Amino acid sequence: MKEFLIEDLAQIIRAEPTNSANAVITGISIDSRTIRAGDCFFAVRGENFDGHDYVSQAIVNGADCAVVERDVGAGQNILKVADTVKALGTLAKWYRSRIGYKVIAITGSAGKTTTRQMAYHVLSGHYSCVQALKSFNNAIGVPLTILSADENNEILIVELGSNAPGQISALTSIAAPDIALITNIYPAHLAGFGNLETIIREKASIAEGLKAGGKLLINGDFEGLVRYCDTIKRDFLTFGQGGDCDIRGEGLISEGICGRLTIEGSQIQVPLAGVANLSNALAAWAICKQFDVGLESFSEAISTFETVDMRLEIINRGPITIINDCYNANPASMANALDCLARLGAGKRKVFICGLMAELGAQSEQLHRRLGRMVAESGVDVLAASGDLAGVVAESARANAGKEDFEIFVFKNTNELCNNLSRFVRCDDIVLVKGSRSAKLEQAVVKLDVKKFDA
Structure with a gap:
């Protein structure tokens, strides 16, 4: 991060005066455990912690300054503001306006992290x-991401997430992107959005923060998104498989742990499982193309890309294969993961450890019933569902099962499921583990890693 004075910080975030204004800030942190000398500690409140309880520790660990909302005792360089999170955003917006790097901002219902990491890997x-x-x-x-860059960096890539209207607009105002990309639109976080139309408006609001001359890239395979973007009086480019897309991918084929697609007549090999990752690669190409990266160079780089943790991550542990896709879940990503399980599981006994799809609001039960039908139709041999709606998924799967030997297990929570893995996982199984973050199904992956299965 580019250095600046505490006096300047106080003015930028409109904090109460400090009594040592000439100290220099060299970094920003919200974690007292990782503070370095010269850092400014922002005391933010989380669901399970309050940074104000750790201000003294941050100072002891080397912080030169702290930004707080309430009194935390006497001390030098304590800057008080009404809202530390808003102050952090104000500082980042100021910093972004004074550093010359280009910003790429990515949003969408799914694929943000993988697309971001692919673009970073190539660029x-x-x-x-x-x-x-x-x-x-x-x-x-x-x-924090914006503030982590310095004047020597040329490109910054950020994700913009949202679970309620207005959040993308606020974030894009801070990021002021030169390139804004929307990966896709699916039913996700419906508890906050209510319907798909609201999701479209929210994701498209990323265009509000574009710098003059900036480019908006959207997935042209989502007609509702294209129609809405036609109304916002902002030029955009489309990427996708449709014939009308400006940047087109063809022949998307997923084969086991890898896949391929054709772009501008060239076949691109992608070393990741699932068709969705081929779409992510196309989105990454749409970004890289704006920075004059050649297709040959892109193809060479993307062929060496490695799987992102907990996102269709293939883990071979002794006699079982694990598909670790438990970072998050919505109906579309569940469908993609089940397709991946079917493709990778040919000739194997296919086990689906299924957690809750969170934040789906009034449509939650209906969408979990639909998930149960998808499970039955995808050829899963064993369903182990946990959480509040596990019974709904199991009931629907059982009603739609096309084979008599389909096994179903229902557990109250992840802990109970983990304690019963030996009841339904066998040697040589392929096991898909997927659910929303709140399900914490990575615990099952850890248990599967260390458990001994008899041959």
């Missing part, structure tokens, strides 16, 4: 790039 071979740490895509993560 970092041509430019000095910075990307989000993990899935830092909210009002805290986006500012």
